[in-house]
Amino acid sequence: MKKILVTGGAGFIGSHLCERLLDEGNEVICLDNYFTGSKKNILHLLENPFFELVRHDVTEPYYAEIDEIYNLACPASPIHYQHDPIKTIKTSVVGATNMLGLAKRVNAKILQASTSEVYGDPKIHPQPENYWGNVNPIGLRSCYDEGKRCAESLFMNYHKQNDVRIKIIRIFNTYGTRMNTNDGRVISNFIIQALKGEDITIYGDGSQTRSFQYVDDLIEGMIRMMNTSENVIGPVNIGNPLEYSILELASEIIRLTNSSSKIIFKPLPEDDPMQRKPDISLAKEILNDWKPVIGLEEGLTKVITYFDKVLTTEK
Ligand code: NAD
Ligand code: UDP
Ligand code: UDP
Numbered sequence: 001m002k003k004i005l006v007t008g009g010a011g012f013i014g015s016h017l018c019e020r021l022l023d024e025g026n027e028v029i030c031l032d033n034y035f036t037g038s039k040k041n042i043l044h045l046l047e048n049p050f051f052e053l054v055r056h057d058v059t060e061p062y063y064a065e066i067d068e069i070y071n072l073a074c075p076a077s078p079i080h081y082q083h084d085p086i087k088t089i090k091t092s093v094v095g096a097t098n099m100l101g102l103a104k105r106v107n108a109k110i111l112q113a114s115t116s117e118v119y120g121d122p123k124i125h126p127q128p129e130n131y132w133g134n135v136n137p138i139g140l141r142s143c144y145d146e147g148k149r150c151a152e153s154l155f156m157n158y159h160k161q162n163d164v165r166i167k168i169i170r171i172f173n174t175y176g177t178r179m180n181t182n183d184g185r186v187i188s189n190f191i192i193q194a195l196k197g198e199d200i201t202i203y204g205d206g207s208q209t210r211s212f213q214y215v216d217d218l219i220e221g222m223i224r225m226m227n228t229s230e231n232v233i234g235p236v237n238i239g240n241p242l243e244y245s246i247l248e249l250a251s252e253i254i255r256l257t258n259s260s261s262k263i264i265f266k267p268l269p270e271d272d273p274m275q276r277k278p279d280i281s282l283a284k285e286i287l288n289d290w291k292p293v294i295g296l297e298e299g300l301t302k303v304i305t306y307f308d309k310v311l312t313t314e315k
Helices: 012-023 039-045 085-106 142-162 186-196 215-226 246-257 281-286 296-314
Strands: 003-007 027-032 051-055 068-071 109-115 165-171 200-203 209-211 236-238 243-245 263-266
Touching (some): 003 012, 012 039, 027 039, 068 085, 068 215, 165 215, 186 296, 200 246, 209 246, 246 263
Parallel strands (some): 003 027, 003 068, 109 165
C-alpha cells in the first residue's frame, strides 16, 4: 500500500484524483487550504480510514513520510488566480519548493500539475511540448503562467541537482463534476447560465478556441504518468485535441440543455489566448497508448446533470 500526498486534494481535479487513488488501494493524505476547494468535494471520502484530510497551506513547510506526491495546489480559474496574484505566484513557487524539499528528504516521487498556460497565447498550433511559448511576463495572467513556468524549472533543477524523481504534466482545459459553481471558467459559467435561463456571456467574438478534456481522461493520464519508468519525466501534454470555438461551445450547451438563453458578447479579457489545442503524440507514446475517450457531448451531459442537481439543492 502506497502512501500518497495530494496537494490541492479538495479541489475539482484533486478530489477526483484522491477518489481514484483510494479505489486503487492506496493511503491518501489530502492537503488543502480551501482557497478554492471545498470539504464538500471530499465529504464522501471522510469515512475511509485510509483517507486523511489536512488543512495546510503549501507555502509553509510540511513534513510527512510518504511515497508519492501529486502537487495540484494552486487556484486554476482566472478570476480566482487574479484575486490575489502575489499569493498565486507564491503558491506555485514556494509551494513547489516545499514539496520538492519534502520529496528530496523522504525520496518520494513527485508529479507537478503544470498547465497549457505555459504556452501563453501560442504562435504554434497545435502545441507540442518542445514549444517554448508566448507569455506576457507582466500581464494579468502572468501570476499563474510564470508561477507555473518557474515551478517547472524548479522541478527540473531538483531533478538535475538533487536526483529527485520528478514527473511534469501540462494539463489542457479540463472540466467535469465538482467544478465550483462560481468558478468563472467557461464551461461552468455557460452551463449554469443555460440552466438558469440567463444570458450566456461570450467574451470577445467567440472565435477563440479551446480543447476540452473530461476529468476522468485526465486522471487516467496523470496516474499513468506517475507510474512510468524513472527516466520518463516529461513535460507531457495531457488534453483532448478536439478543438471548439467558444461560440460553438455556447451553441452546444444551449442545445443540450434545451435552454432559452440568449448569447451576449462582453469584452475579451487581457491576454486571453486566441487558440489552444494539445499535440498529444508524446502522451500516446509514453503513456501506454493513452488517449482521451470521453467526447464533448458525453462529458457536457454529465456536468449538466451534476449542476442541475447542485442548483436544485441550492434553491
Ligand atoms: P481548483 O481551484 O478546484 O483546485 C485547486 C486546489 O488547490 C483547491 O482545492 C485550493 O483550495 C487548493 N489550494 C490553492 N492554493 C493553495 C495553497 N496555497 N495551499 C494549499 N492548497 C491550496 O482547480 P483545479 O481545476 O482542480 O486545478 C488543480 C490543478 O490543476 C492546479 O494546479 C491547476 O493549475 C492545474 N490545472 C488545471 C486545469 C483545468 O483546466 N482545470 C488546467 C491546467 C492545469
Ligand atoms: N521542506 C518541507 N518538508 C520537508 C523538507 C523540506 O516542507 O520534509 C521545505 C523546507 O522547509 C524548505 C524547502 O522545503 O523551505 C526546500 O527544501 P530543501 O531541502 O531543498 O532546501 P533548504 O532547506 O536547503 O532551503
Ligand atoms: N469565456 C467566455 N465566457 C465566460 C468565461 C470564459 O467567453 O463566461 C472565454 C474566455 O475568455 C476564454 C475561454 O472562454 O477565451 C476559456 O476560458 P476559461 O477561463 O475557461 O479558461 P482559460 O482562458 O484559462 O483557458
